Amino acid sequence: MAEDEMAEHINVKKSENFSEWYTQVIIKTGFVDYSEVSGCIVFLPPAYFAWQTISNAIDAEFKKIGVEDTYFPLLIPEKLLTKESEHFEGFVPEVAWVTRTGKTELEEKLAIRPTSETIMYKSFSKWIRSWRDLPMKYNQWNNVLRWEFKHPTPLIRSREFLWNEGHSVFATEEEAIAEREQIIGIYLKVLKDYFAVPGIVGRKSDNEKFAGAVASYSIEHMMPDGWALQGPDHHYDGQNFSKAFDITFLDREGKPVYAYQNTFAISTRELAVLVATHGDDRGLVLPPKLAYVQVVIVPIYKKDNREKVHAYAKKVYEQLNGHFRVKFDDRDGYSPGFKYNEWEMKGVPVRLEIGERDMSGNSVMAVRRDTGEKKPVKVTELGKELEHLMTAIHDNLYSKASDFLKSHVHIVDSYEDLKKTLKEKGGIVTAPWCGDRKCELTVKEETGAKITNIPIEPVKFGSKCVVCGNKSKFAANFARSY
Amino acid sequence: MAEDEMAEHINVKKSENFSEWYTQVIIKTGFVDYSEVSGCIVFLPPAYFAWQTISNAIDAEFKKIGVEDTYFPLLIPEKLLTKESEHFEGFVPEVAWVTRTGKTELEEKLAIRPTSETIMYKSFSKWIRSWRDLPMKYNQWNNVLRWEFKHPTPLIRSREFLWNEGHSVFATEEEAIAEREQIIGIYLKVLKDYFAVPGIVGRKSDNEKFAGAVASYSIEHMMPDGWALQGPDHHYDGQNFSKAFDITFLDREGKPVYAYQNTFAISTRELAVLVATHGDDRGLVLPPKLAYVQVVIVPIYKKDNREKVHAYAKKVYEQLNGHFRVKFDDRDGYSPGFKYNEWEMKGVPVRLEIGERDMSGNSVMAVRRDTGEKKPVKVTELGKELEHLMTAIHDNLYSKASDFLKSHVHIVDSYEDLKKTLKEKGGIVTAPWCGDRKCELTVKEETGAKITNIPIEPVKFGSKCVVCGNKSKFAANFARSY
Numbered sequence: 001m002a003e004d005e006m007a008e009h010i011n012v013k014k015s016e017n018f019s020e021w022y023t024q025v026i027i028k029t030g031f032v033d034y035s036e037v038s039g040c041i042v043f044l045p046p047a048y049f050a051w052q053t054i055s056n057a058i059d060a061e062f063k064k065i066g067v068e069d070t071y072f073p074l075l076i077p078e079k080l081l082t083k084e085s086e087h088f089e090g091f092v093p094e095v096a097w098v099t100r101t102g103k104t105e106l107e108e109k110l111a112i113r114p115t116s117e118t119i120m121y122k123s124f125s126k127w128i129r130s131w132r133d134l135p136m137k138y139n140q141w142n143n144v145l146r147w148e149f150k151h152p153t154p155l156i157r158s159r160e161f162l163w164n165e166g167h168s169v170f171a172t173e174e175e176a177i178a179e180r181e182q183i184i185g186i187y188l189k190v191l192k193d194y195f196a197v198p199g200i201v202g203r204k205s206d207n208e209k210f211a212g213a214v215a216s217y218s219i220e221h222m223m224p225d226g227w228a229l230q231g232p233d234h235h236y237d238g239q240n241f242s243k244a245f246d247i248t249f250l251d252r253e254g255k256p257v258y259a260y261q262n263t264f265a266i267s268t269r270e271l272a273v274l275v276a277t278h279g280d281d282r283g284l285v286l287p288p289k290l291a292y293v294q295v296v297i298v299p300i301y302k303k304d305n306r307e308k309v310h311a312y313a314k315k316v317y318e319q320l321n322g323h324f325r326v327k328f329d330d331r332d333g334y335s336p337g338f339k340y341n342e343w344e345m346k347g348v349p350v351r352l353e354i355g356e357r358d359m360s361g362n363s364v365m366a367v368r369r370d371t372g373e374k375k376p377v378k379v380t381e382l383g384k385e386l387e388h389l390m391t392a393i394h395d396n397l398y399s400k401a402s403d404f405l406k407s408h409v410h411i412v413d414s415y416e417d418l419k420k421t422l423k424e425k426g427g428i429v430t431a432p433w434c435g436d437r438k439c440e441l442t443v444k445e446e447t448g449a450k451i452t453n454i455p456i457e458p459v460k461f462g463s464k465c466v467v468c469g470n471k472s473k474f475a476a477n478f479a480r481s482y
Numbered sequence: 483m484a485e486d487e488m489a490e491h492i493n494v495k496k497s498e499n500f501s502e503w504y505t506q507v508i509i510k511t512g513f514v515d516y517s518e519v520s521g522c523i524v525f526l527p528p529a530y531f532a533w534q535t536i537s538n539a540i541d542a543e544f545k546k547i548g549v550e551d552t553y554f555p556l557l558i559p560e561k562l563l564t565k566e567s568e569h570f571e572g573f574v575p576e577v578a579w580v581t582r583t584g585k586t587e588l589e590e591k592l593a594i595r596p597t598s599e600t601i602m603y604k605s606f607s608k609w610i611r612s613w614r615d616l617p618m619k620y621n622q623w624n625n626v627l628r629w630e631f632k633h634p635t636p637l638i639r640s641r642e643f644l645w646n647e648g649h650s651v652f653a654t655e656e657e658a659i660a661e662r663e664q665i666i667g668i669y670l671k672v673l674k675d676y677f678a679v680p681g682i683v684g685r686k687s688d689n690e691k692f693a694g695a696v697a698s699y700s701i702e703h704m705m706p707d708g709w710a711l712q713g714p715d716h717h718y719d720g721q722n723f724s725k726a727f728d729i730t731f732l733d734r735e736g737k738p739v740y741a742y743q744n745t746f747a748i749s750t751r752e753l754a755v756l757v758a759t760h761g762d763d764r765g766l767v768l769p770p771k772l773a774y775v776q777v778v779i780v781p782i783y784k785k786d787n788r789e790k791v792h793a794y795a796k797k798v799y800e801q802l803n804g805h806f807r808v809k810f811d812d813r814d815g816y817s818p819g820f821k822y823n824e825w826e827m828k829g830v831p832v833r834l835e836i837g838e839r840d841m842s843g844n845s846v847m848a849v850r851r852d853t854g855e856k857k858p859v860k861v862t863e864l865g866k867e868l869e870h871l872m873t874a875i876h877d878n879l880y881s882k883a884s885d886f887l888k889s890h891v892h893i894v895d896s897y898e899d900l901k902k903t904l905k906e907k908g909g910i911v912t913a914p915w916c917g918d919r920k921c922e923l924t925v926k927e928e929t930g931a932k933i934t935n936i937p938i939e940p941v942k943f944g945s946k947c948v949v950c951g952n953k954s955k956f957a958a959n960f961a962r963s964y
Contacts, residue, residue, distance in 0.1 A: 036562055036604055037592065040555035045620075048551045069530045073522035074556075074594070074625055074642055075578075080518055093584040096557075098594065101629035102575040110519065112556070112580065112594070122518055132813070138527075143556055143625065147583035160556055331614070 008345065010283050018225040018276075023154070026275055029284050029346045032154050039152035039159035043268070046292035046346070047155075051162060051268055053290055054194050055141055058164065058266065061186040067137040067166060072120050074143075075110040080118045084244040087117060090211025094146040112145045117212065117263065120167050121245035128169060128259060130250045135175060137168040155272035156229070156482055163267035169259045171249065173238070176260035180217055180234050183264045187219060187232040195270065196287040196398040197221065197277050198405050199231050200428070202453030202477060207437050210263070214238035220452045220477070221273045222405045226426025228452045228479035229273060232266035277401050278370075284347025285369055287397050288390040295326040295386060296343045297364075300336045300355035313354045316364060316379060323383060324390075344369060349393050350386060370396055409477075413462040418478060422447045428479045430455070432472030434465035440476075442467050449478040490827065492765050500707040500758075505636070508757055511766050511828045514636050521634035521641035525750070528774035528828070529637075533644060533750055535772055536676050537623055540646065540748065543668040549619040549648060554601050556624075557592040562600045566726040569599060572693025576628040594627040599694065599745065602649050603727035610651060610741065612732045617657060619650040637754035638711070638964055645749035651741045653731065655720070658742035662699055662716045665746045669701060669714040677752065678769040678880040679703065679759050680887050681713050682910070684935030684959060689919050692745070696720035702934045702959070703755045704887045708908025710934045710961035711755060714748035759883050760852075766829025767851055769879050770872040777808040777868060778825045779846075782818045782837035795836045798846060798861060805865060806872075826851060831875050832868060852878055891959075895944040900960060904929050910961040912937070914954030916947035922958075924949050931960040 008028050014021045026032050026047075033042045043051065059069065075098060082088045091114045098110040113119065120138065128136065145160050152159055166183065170176040184201055191197045199219035209216035213235035221229045241247070242258040251257050278285040288294050297317055301309040310330060317328040327348075329339050336353065343351055353365040363376045366385065370393050377385045408427030412418050421429045429449070433439060444450050454474045461475035490510050496503045508514050508529075515524045525533065541551065557580060564570045573596045580592040595601065602620065610618065627642050634641055648665065652658040666683055673679045681701035691698035695717035703711045724730070724740040733739050760767040770776050779799050783791040792812060799810040809830075811821050818835065825833055835847040845858045848867065852875050859867045890909030894900050903911045911931070915921060926932050936956045943957035 033605060033609075035555045036559055036601060037555045037557050040557060042555070042605055043553035045550040045552055048553050048622075051553075052551060068527040069534060070527055071525035071530050071533075071644065073517045073519045073524070074627065075519050075522065077518055095584060096580045096592075097582040098578045099581045100579040100591075102577060102631070109582075110578075119518060123515060123524055127515075140530075145556065149584070162553065 009341070010281060010345065013281050014224055014279065018223070021279075021281075022272075022276060025279050025283055026154055031271075031275065031284065034154070037159075039148070041154045041158050041160075043162075046286075047268075047271055049292045050271055050274065050286075050290040054190055054266075054270070055164065057190050057194055058186060059141070061190070062139055062164075062166070065137075065182055065186075066135070067139045067168070070138045070140050071142065072113075072116050072123070072140060074113055076113055076116070076119045078109050078111060080122055081111045083118055084212055084241060087212035087241075091115070091146070094148055096145050096147050113142075114144055114146045116140065116142075116144075116165055117167070117241060118245075121241050121247060124167075124169060124259075125245050125247045128247055128249050131171050131252055134169055134171045134249060134259065137166065137179075139164055139166040153272075155269060155275075158268070161268045163265050166262070166264040168262045168264075169242075169247065170261070171251065171257070171259065173260050176238075176262050177236055179262055180236065183234045183262075184217060184219065184232075187266055190266075191219065191231070191270075192398060194287070194289045195274050195277075196394050196401060197273055198398070198402045200405070200409075200453065200455055200477065201457070202455040204233075204453055205437075205440055205451040205476070207440055208451060208453075210235045212237055212240050213263075214240065217456075218453050220428070220479075221277070222408045222427060223273075223276050223482065224404075226408060226480070227482055228428055228477075229269070229276075229482040230452065231270060231273065232264070234264040235262060237261040237263060277404075278397050279347070282341075283345035285397070286347035286349060287394050288349045289394065291347065291349050292325065293327045293343070293346070293348045294324045294390065295320060295350045295352060296339075296348045297326065297328045297352045297354060298336050298339045298343070299330065300353060305356055306332075309354060309356060309359065312359050316352065316354065316382070319379070319382065320386070324386060350389055368393060411459065411461070411475075413466065415466040418443070418466050419447055422449050422478065422480070426480065428452060428477045430459055430461065430475050430477050431466045432462040432464060433474050433476035434468055434470045435473040436465070436468065436470070439465055439467035443478055447478070447480075449480050451476045452479045452481055453477055491823070492763060492827065495763050496706055496761065500705070501635075503761075503763075504754075504758060507761050507765055508636055513753075513757065513766065516636070519641075521630070523636045523640050525644075528768075529750075529753055531774045532753055532756065532768075532772040536672055536748075536752070537646065539672050539676055540668060541623070543672070544621055544646075544648070547619075547664055547668075548617070549621045549650070552620045552622050553624065554595075554598050554605070554622060556595055558595055558598070558601045560591050560593065562604055563593050565600055566694055566723060569694035569723075573597070573628070576630055578627050578629050595624075596626055596628045598622065598624075598626075598647055599649070599723060600727075603723050603729060606649075606651060607727050607729045610729055610731050613653050613734055616651055616653045616731060616741065619648065619661075621646055621648040635754075637751060637757075640750075643750045645747050648744070648746040650744045650746075651724075651729065652743070653733065653739070653741065655742050658720075658744050659718055661744055662718065665716045665744075666699060666701065666714075669748055672748075673701065673713070673752075674880060676769065676771045677756050677759075678876050678883060679755055680880070680884045682887070682891075682935065682937055682959065683939070684937040686715075686935055687919075687922055687933040687958070689922055690933060690935075692717045694719055694722050695745075696722065699938075700935050702910070702961075703759070704890045704909060705755070705758050705964065706886075708890060708962070709964055710910055710959075711751070711964040712934065713752060713755060714746070716746040717744060719743040719745060759886075760879050761829070764823075765827030767879070768829035768831060769876050770831045771876065773829065773831050774807065775809045775825070775828070775830045776806045776872065777802060777832045777834060778821075778830045779808065779810045779834045779836060780818050780821045780825070781812065782835060787838050788814075791836060791838060791841065794841050798834065798836065798864065801861070801864065802868070806868060832871055850875060893941065893943070893957075895948065897948040900925070900948050901929055904931050904960065904962070908962065910934060910959045912941055912943065912957050912959050913948045914944040914946060915956050915958040916950055916952045917955040918947070918950065918952070921947055921949035925960055929960070929962075931962050933958045934961045934963055935959055
């Protein structure tokens with residue numbers, strides 16, 4: 001059988017060169033591609049499908065708690081963007097500016113949104129009048145642009161990305177703060193149920209929090225190279241923006257009060273976590289709910305039994321189609337081995353191999369992508385067995401990812417151990433910290449590790465800050481971070 | 483009972499000043515709002531919900547025929563945008579240019595996509611290698627920007643809008659052309675089943691077709707003022723772009739061939755058709771499937787029976803919640819009349835009025851937004867009755883809209899009649915046409931009407947072009963058009 005192209009392979013090991021492995025996997029499997037615009041990528045169907053699926057899942061959860069979807073303009077006038085100075089300074093080096101339309105120079109240049117606080121809050125200020133209008137929980141699913149000058153990496157650090165940006169407004173600080181658990185809960189649940197990925201929830205240090213926030217909370221992930229990567233977040237902005245944008249409401253006594261605000265987001269960066277967490281040396285490994293193709297059927301035949309095997313395989317395909325996202329790879333001119341490699345590389349959770357021997361047993365051979373395990377399954381029980389396999393694969397991926405995360409968190413009690421652990425083991429190193437920015441920056445300067453967050457799960461920690469020796473206030477998670 | 487604000491009203495009649503009516507309805511009902519960027523609007527939850535619903539419905543139909551979702555960059559390098567000159571010239575006056583990022587001037591300026599042919603096809607050229615890769619049907623749901631200098635009107639002519647852009651590639655002309663019926667069929671079906679809006683399908687004249695297309699087909703709508711408005715479209719681009727962008731594939735004989743391409747789109751402009759078609763002098767009238775709130779419950783009570791009535795109304799709410807998008811308007815301080823007006827203005831399909839009299843009959847009073855019809859309904863039968871009402875309202879709206887469209891199509895056989903009909907009746911005037919661009923432009927110059935399209939439904943038409951008297955080839959639809 002003549003192959004009309006060479007099979008693609010991932011030719012570097014994940015454990016040896018994660019960065020090169022990552023690039024090969026996302027590009028060679030047709031997950032994303034580079035584009036003609038530096039730092040901006042194309043989301044190919046498997047990547048966009050995963051994003052669409054999780055954004056729909058999150059949106060459904062948002063709706064249950066009263067979050068409403070809106071859409072605000074892409075462009076933000078300069079004077080609006082510069083209104084809240086701390087916020088603006090965080091974004092100014094990364095803003096792409098529209099200065100001309102057609103052949104006309106604009107009088108005021110327009111920013112492509114790096115985030116939409118400023119344009120949204122200008123409207124909020126107009127709309128919100130009384131306590132009756134609150135809470136107001138607006139969200140949008142959109143594209144944003146941050147023209148970062150560091151080396152862009154597809155999905156991890158792309159100049160344009162897709163996300164949700166939630167912007168909620170409350171009458172009281174208590175209500176605003178109470179929202180955090182709901183939103184972080186939704187993100188965690190979707191990460192677990194769809195991505196099969198865990199994370200560490202905690203508060204950002206003041207140095208690392210969002211520009212304009214009072215308190216930022218994040219979900220932090222552990223990448224295969226021992227570096228942390230920040231996932232979804234939720235920011236309590238207090239009255240910072242409501243004062244800058246004059247968002248007041250009349251309370252029940254008719255008194256004007258500045259509103260309390262939150263913002264929250266999950267972005268397509270999370271697809272990088274998906275790929276990095278589950279993939280192996282042969283390519284992508286996709287959890288079934290986010291797999292563009294869940295089941296691939298590969299017939300094994302020779303010239304003389306081609307029709308027979310194809311007919312049988314086609315019947316299996318028709319039985320499964322509509323219940324699973326199933327692909328029948330009926331291409332002639334490619335060997336089964338070539339096809340196995342291709343679909344393994346693309347991360348399809350289950351492969352069904354069908355040859356004449358399987359036909360005679362009225363069965364198929366089911367092969368798991370995550371474990372390689374093979375198992376003959378009766379055609380009559382295939383639907384039920386595949387449902388079972390999908391759950392088993394998902395659970396296995398989540399459990400492996402959780403073990404990996406746990407094994408990469410180290411608790412230390414001295415600066416020597418902090419440095420040694422970061423150097424030798426990487427991962428997240430939890431250490432007692434006094435809360436002083438100076439100590440935080442010392443660690444950053446001397447080890448390259450920042451505080452990813454201060455976990456909300458209780459951690460037993462020493463009584464003295466590992467840097468200055470003063471009384472420790474927090475168990476802080478230090479890590480080198482994307 | 484003291485009202486703490488004045489009720490909003492639509493204070494102009496749709497039939498007397500459609501343009502002012504339209505603006506009042508979309509703004510006063512909180513459907514969309516103006517923004518700080520001229521010509522760009524905010525989609526508020528009711529508008530975004532309608533768009534989300536129809537884009538999900540269309541996307542599901544697309545997936546059935548193998549259309550796959552992708553996401554390409556927002557920005558297009560100038561040299562790419564100018565590659566296909568006819569296409570480019572159609573868009574150049576409307577392009578917003580990014581010339582600076584942070585404080586750095588870009589070497590090559592970047593266009594915000596007015597449409598994505600150029601950036602997508604550059605990638606297509608790289609990806610498509612053999613007949614095995616075809617057909618390739620890629621789509622994206624995104625935002626585009628066209629900085630039109632004419633007076634922008636929210637939704638109808640907004641500088642930024644949301645749409646789907648489908649871009650399919652085929653090995654043969656026949657396959658490419660055959661896709662049209664599928665896609666137009668999907669758009670028509672969703673227009674009928676969700677928008678409750680009909681349209682006229684036909685081919686664009688060469689003068690009016692899409693820049694770069696061989697043949698454009700559109701669905702044309704009739705607005706209340708007798709002007710036509712173009713809805714979704716499908717373009718057969720032949721090999722125009724494949725030649726400009728070098729999209730070739732090796733056919734089964736190994737010979738390189740330029741591919742055949744289509745593009746197709748539906749945009750948020752369609753929400754303007756929704757509002758304009760069904761709305762009346764009291765405000766929005768929303769078809770149930772696109773109504774953000776489908777059922778509103780308004781309790782009628784006095785001080786002494788407030789608790790009793792509220793408890794009963796709340797039980798009704800709980801019975802319906804989850805089955806319908808239902809709102810219990812339990813605000814104190816507003817009279818029932820005030821609430822009726824507000825929810826009528828917002829276009830809620832069914833209102834349930836609940837007072838003590840209804841309680842004693844174990845019923846509620848159901849009021850239809852479209853006809854004003856009132857009907858007592860037993861609480862035990864409410865779910866079933868509401869299902870029935872939703873269908874009845876949808877069907878009534880579609881039937882009224884179809885009648886309106888039919889009554890605004892006039893067939894004429896002479897230039898005098900064409901001019902007279904356009905002047906006195908407006909609407910769409912079908913007339914025999916020779917196919918010559920000169921005659922088309924004469925009509926445009928003398929009447930302001932262009933050819934909206936050449937209907938594919940058979941029309942009996944005269945043998946001579948109404949303008950030049952030469953042999954007629956087509957029944958062309960002339961109309962003044964948005």
